[in-house]
Amino acid sequence: MHYAQLGLTIKRIFSDLSILPAKTIARLYDELLTKGTMGRKVLSINGYQKAYLGVHYQVGFDETQRANFNPIPLKDNYVKTPEFLLAESGLSPYYNRESVLAKIRENYSGYLSNTHASLAHWRRNPNFPLIINNLRKKGWRDWQILAAMADFLLHEKATQIAPPANFNSQDDWRAAFKTAYAELKSTDEKDSYMEVPAEELAGPHFEPYLNKVPADILEVYGLQKNMDFPNFTAFRAILDARFAFYSDDVKELSPFNF
Structure with a gap:
């Protein structure tokens, strides 16, 4: 049930953040489950921690002084985007x-x-x-x-x-x-x-x-x-x-x- 809930959460995030039509989102999500075998790619117990730490620069993160519970600065230049999340360049195949x-x-x-x-x-x-x-x-x-x-x-x-x-x-x-x-x-x-x-x-x-x-x-x-x-x-x-x-x-x- 835990992983089923994760799958539904991923689908909801995918849907909310995307600007593709709903039918296209549903088709792409099904492809993630089948061709992409997303259902078999479960996370270890500390997978979220690894992912979180993997997208921050240590120096930039330390400047937020999280240990002191100070507010995080409005600027987000301490965040880096992993290569697998970088947007593709050039015109979209959906553009006509x-x-x-x-x-x-x-x-x-x-x-x-x-x-x-x-x-x-x-x-x-x-x-x-x-x-x-x-x-x-x-x-x-x-x-x-x-x-x-x-x-x-x-x-x-x-x-x-x-x-x-x-x-x-x-x-x-x-x-x-x-x-x-x-x-x-x-x-x-x-x-x-x-x-x-x-x-x-x-x-x-x-x-x-x-x-x-x-x-x-x-x-x-x-x-x-x-x-x-x-x-x-x-x-x-x-x-x-x-x-x-x-x-x-x-x-x-x-x-x-x-």
Whole structure:
């Protein structure tokens, strides 16, 4: 039973940390059990201790002063990645550029439907091109910026329709907010316009919407979000390294061709 529990735990970790579709995860896990003979690779009683000590530099670990129960520093430069855990380089075999570009084209249409009235207003602001160019300098492509804008506007409007103060519980508010968001998303912005200053796009309120774009657009790459609390920075890193997230775009569809 101990090893059965370990197997289930490994599968859960594998599933939670992966951004592959659930069916693909299930197939790969079955291959680990059969072709990889994972079921016969049991650990000795001190196997966890050996694995833990094997991924730390002694000097770096000692600096945390674990013996004194001091907090571990926020920086993690004392951790080293074993060679067998290093990420592969190059584009993923799951990456299909033609499919990705087709989905980006499709998404442009939806994003523009939710933002075109606001974009018309923002273009009259002389600072708008500077705001967009600053976001580009941070490595964001135009379709990703537009995705964040659409999410930001929909969130602001849904909050106006379903303000948290009007509900007795978080569950009731979330349900009302989700309904309002979905309805707004399927509505052309000419019928839901709400003025939002362009300067909001350069402030801290907009940044979280931009940072979570990698998690929001995983379906563009045939991937899916499996974890409850995703690491957006890690998502962007893997998409950049393995799925050309940093470069793919359909520039002729961009509304930012200043």
